[in-house]
Amino acid sequence: MKSKTQILIIDDEAPIRDVLSASLHDEGYQVATAPDGVAGINAINELSPGIVLLDIWMPGEIDGLEVLRRAKQANPGVQFIMMSGHGTIETAVKATKLGAWDFVEKPLSIDKISILISNILSFQSERDEKIALLNKLRKNIALVGDSSAMKDLKQLIARVAPSQSWVLITGENGTGKELVAQNIHYLSSRASRPFVAVNCAAIPSELVESELFGYEKGAFTGADKPKKGKFDYANGGTIFLDEIGDMSLEAQAKILRILQEKKLQRVGGTETIDIDVRVVAATNKDLEEQIKKGAFREDLFHRLNVVPIRVPSLRERIDDVPALVIHFGEQFARESGYTKKTFTDQAWERMRAYSWSGNVRELRNFVERLYILTSGDLIDVHDLKVAGLTDISVGGSTESSFRRARADFEKEFLLQKISENGGNISKTAEAIGLERSYLHRKIKSYGIEV
Numbered sequence: 001m002k003s004k005t006q007i008l009i010i011d012d013e014a015p016i017r018d019v020l021s022a023s024l025h026d027e028g029y030q031v032a033t034a035p036d037g038v039a040g041i042n043a044i045n046e047l048s049p050g051i052v053l054l055d056i057w058m059p060g061e062i063d064g065l066e067v068l069r070r071a072k073q074a075n076p077g078v079q080f081i082m083m084s085g086h087g088t089i090e091t092a093v094k095a096t097k098l099g100a101w102d103f104v105e106k107p108l109s110i111d112k113i114s115i116l117i118s119n120i121l122s123f124q125s126e127r128d129e130k131i132a133l134l135n136k137l138r139k140n141i142a143l144v145g146d147s148s149a150m151k152d153l154k155q156l157i158a159r160v161a162p163s164q165s166w167v168l169i170t171g172e173n174g175t176g177k178e179l180v181a182q183n184i185h186y187l188s189s190r191a192s193r194p195f196v197a198v199n200c201a202a203i204p205s206e207l208v209e210s211e212l213f214g215y216e217k218g219a220f221t222g223a224d225k226p227k228k229g230k231f232d233y234a235n236g237g238t239i240f241l242d243e244i245g246d247m248s249l250e251a252q253a254k255i256l257r258i259l260q261e262k263k264l265q266r267v268g269g270t271e272t273i274d275i276d277v278r279v280v281a282a283t284n285k286d287l288e289e290q291i292k293k294g295a296f297r298e299d300l301f302h303r304l305n306v307v308p309i310r311v312p313s314l315r316e317r318i319d320d321v322p323a324l325v326i327h328f329g330e331q332f333a334r335e336s337g338y339t340k341k342t343f344t345d346q347a348w349e350r351m352r353a354y355s356w357s358g359n360v361r362e363l364r365n366f367v368e369r370l371y372i373l374t375s376g377d378l379i380d381v382h383d384l385k386v387a388g389l390t391d392i393s394v395g396g397s398t399e400s401s402f403r404r405a406r407a408d409f410e411k412e413f414l415l416q417k418i419s420e421n422g423g424n425i426s427k428t429a430e431a432i433g434l435e436r437s438y439l440h441r442k443i444k445s446y447g448i449e450v
Contacts, residue, residue: 005121006047009033010040010067011055011083016108020053023110029117037062044071049078051120053113054100056084056091065095072099079120083108130192141182144327145320149312153180160307161187168304169282171311174361177282178242180311184280185238193237198230201246208251210267213258219268231264231275238278244304245285245296256300279304314356314363321351324360328367338371343379345447350381352445353407354389411446414439423450 007029009020017033024031032047034040038061044052052071056064068080082095085106092103102116143154160167161184169177178197185195203211210219214229231239247255258264259279263272281304290296314321325343333340343351356362369387370379414428421427425443429436443450 004030005051006030006032006049007051007053007117008040008043008047008049009053010035010037010043010058010064011053012036012058012060013055016055016083016106020108020110020113023114024117027114036060037064037067040067041070044075044078048075050124051117052078052080054080054082056082056095057086065091065098068095068098068100079124081113081116081120141179141186143176143179143183144324145317146323147317147319149317150320153309153311156309157183157187160184160309162189163307164188164278166279166304166306167281167309168287168301168307169280169309169311170287171282171284172313172359173284174359175311175313176360177284177311178240180309181238181240181242181280181282185240185278188238188278190237190278194234195238195240196230196234197240197242199242200251201243203247203251205248205251208247208254212255213264213266215267216269219266223268226266229264229266231258231277232273234277235275236277238280241279241281241304243283244281245283245287245290249295249297252297252300256297256303259300259303314359318352318356321356321363322348324363325351325367328364329371332368332371336371339377341371341374341377341379344381346381347379347384348447349407350384350389407446410442411448414442414446414448418443418448418450425450 007024009017009024009031010033011017011020012035014035017035021031021033032043032049034043036058040052040054041062043049054064054067058064062070064082064084068082071078072080076099079101080095080099082092082100082103083106084091084103095103101120104112104116143150143157157180167181167184169180171177181197182195185191198212209215210227210229212229212231214227214232215223217223217226241255258275262275264275265272285296287296287301287305291298291301314324322343329341332338358365366387366389370383373387374383376383417432418425418428421431425439426436429439432439434442
């Protein structure tokens with residue numbers, strides 16, 4: 001790692017540049033030097049060093065503090081060790097506020113500088129590893145699909161995530177509400193802090209306080225040691241309150257108090273603990289309807305519903321089915337060692353025509369069954385039935401049967417008209433009164449070869 005680390009020394013005293021440069025070369029670092037502030041800024045812009053040793057007092061147009069100020073704005077990832085032969089506490093504080101890593105006095109201690117550089121490299125390594133892990137995680141939780149409904153959802157998440165605003169996510173079961181919550185967290189400034197998911201429906205009302213807020217030793221029978229609560233673990237990060245609509249009124253009152261005060265006391269404790277969490281809640285219920293029924297607190301609803309996000313059902317973004325099938329298939333093949341499968345046009349058509357009442361969760365489970373139960377690499381309609389998609393006519397409803405019949409008719413009609421016009425798409429579009437681009441989309445969706 002040392003051999004890849006570029007260190008820049010900016011100092012107007014040639015002996016100091018020479019001694020530092022030789023010492024750091026001996027330790028295995030790549031070293032460059034600059035004799036003044038202007039040359040130093042040019043070198044930073046040209047070399048993009050990882051670490052800069054910067055003298056504060058230098059003659060010329062700009063001193064070290066001005067170099068630090070300008071360079072930090074343009075190169076926030078570069079770390080600066082400030083050097084001075086007659087520095088003051090005030091100068092050191094100012095340099096730290098401008099973003100310097102540390103401040104050392106002349107005459108310089110090579111050992112101290114070596115330790116500082118080592119600490120910076122450890123910090124940078126941990127930071128880079130964390131960024132790599134976050135990028136990998138963001139890729140793994142990516143929201144799949146390019147339908148207009150998904151584009152709108154992604155744009156809304158991108159706007160909301162950087163803020164600290166609380167979010168209420170609604171949508172049917174299986175639409176991916178927790179995935180949306182994870183995207184909000186990992187695209188926010190809290191990404192390196194914990195994301196803690198809580199299934200509110202699974203916590204009995206009498207255990208809400210101990211589960212969410214923790215308890216002290218001896219708080220009740222069986223509490224033989226203290227335990228942190230979910231809010232403790234989420235401190236500094238995001239707490240995801242899933243199925244908030246299924247929480248009892250008593251439990252709602254307890255959690256509302258904590259959300260309002262942003263403080264908690266563990267069960268059996270006397271210490272008041274400040275909490276800093278972003279709250280993202282989710283439900284598949286109509287909370288405004290629940291309020292009318294007296295089953296949900298209106299004050300809690302307004303506390304949570306700062307930014308409402310509705311996740312569309314799979315039926316509302318049926319064009320995303322192929323992308324989701326491919327995504328889940330590649331994921332399952334990678335994790336379980338199966339060969340990647342391809343699908344016939346008829347198979348794609350049937351999967352698009354299905355209702356998917358269980359939404360994305362149902363689709364994911366279906367793809368997994370397909371990979372387990374089918375031996376071939378090419379999936380056809382028969383294989384869909386083997387994997388459990390027996391009622392292919394969209395839940396067996398009259399509406400679904402009509403939709404499928406209409407699709408079959410459209411395909412046959414287009415095939416006939418394309419044939420009558422000798423395969424010329426422009427002529428066909430004109431003959432049947434469709435825009436050429438729209439006809440192309442139809443041809444593609446039905447898998448028609450022209």
